[in-house]
Amino acid sequence: MALALFDLDNTLLSGDSDYAWGQFLVATGAVDGARYEEANTRYYADYKAGTLDIMEFLAFALEPLRRLPRSQLLAWRARFIEECVQPMVKPWVAPLLEHYRAQGATLALVTATNDFVTAPIAELIGIPYLIATVAEERDGQFTGRPEGVPCFQGGKVTRVRAWMAEYGLSFDDSVFYSDSHNDLPLLEAVSRPIAVDPDPVLLDTAKERGWEILRSEPASRMHFA
Numbered sequence: 001m002a003l004a005l006f007d008l009d010n011t012l013l014s015g016d017s018d019y020a021w022g023q024f025l026v027a028t029g030a031v032d033g034a035r036y037e038e039a040n041t042r043y044y045a046d047y048k049a050g051t052l053d054i055m056e057f058l059a060f061a062l063e064p065l066r067r068l069p070r071s072q073l074l075a076w077r078a079r080f081i082e083e084c085v086q087p088m089v090k091p092w093v094a095p096l097l098e099h100y101r102a103q104g105a106t107l108a109l110v111t112a113t114n115d116f117v118t119a120p121i122a123e124l125i126g127i128p129y130l131i132a133t134v135a136e137e138r139d140g141q142f143t144g145r146p147e148g149v150p151c152f153q154g155g156k157v158t159r160v161r162a163w164m165a166e167y168g169l170s171f172d173d174s175v176f177y178s179d180s181h182n183d184l185p186l187l188e189a190v191s192r193p194i195a196v197d198p199d200p201v202l203l204d205t206a207k208e209r210g211w212e213i214l215r216s217e218p219a220s221r222m223h224f225a
């Protein structure tokens with residue numbers, strides 16, 4: 001296997017890091033609690049329904065990075081990773097990644113969640129390459145806007161193709177693990193799509209097309225082909 005790609009939220013994690021980060025900011029008092037939580041929940045529902053306006057959501061999600069001091073953001077992020085993300089890592093993730101490392105595959109995390117949140121998660125999980133929505137910076141400050149194409153829906157394919165061109169890789173021998181119908185464009189692009197704890201739309205699609213379906217269970221009972 002030359003290329004192993006992994007979605008993050010609700011795939012390798014038993015939850016959504018983007019949504020959880022928003023809830024964490026509410027809990028810390030960094031944002032207007034009731035207003036922010038309502039919007040965060042609404043956008044998450046839109047994402048699951050496949051109706052999310054990604055640019056509208058990013059204007060919301062990246063605004064705290066623009067407004068809050070970087071030192072405080074980094075301190076909160078460290079707490080968030082330890083308290084919220086580590087418990088969400090599914091137990092079979094480590095052996096799955098080791099399986100692909102043993103095959104000499106190139107591993108990459110491909111996520112719509114912005115790179116400020118997900119860079120330390122990729123490091124935590126042990127995936128060397130991160131392809132994520134980029135939080136734009138100017139003169140060392142976050143602008144509150146995304147840089148380039150958001151890594152979402154068809155944008156994931158665009159971003160992965162650009163990354164592959166840089167490293168001389170291709171989809172010829174590739175696998176992608178995802179839980180979401182939002183990732184259908186990338187699932188359709190790889191040679192081996194795998195639906196992980198899929199949402200209803202992806203589950204129906206995977207069954208119709210004969211794709212592999214992986215259900216979370218204790219790592220000791222998992223088999224990785």
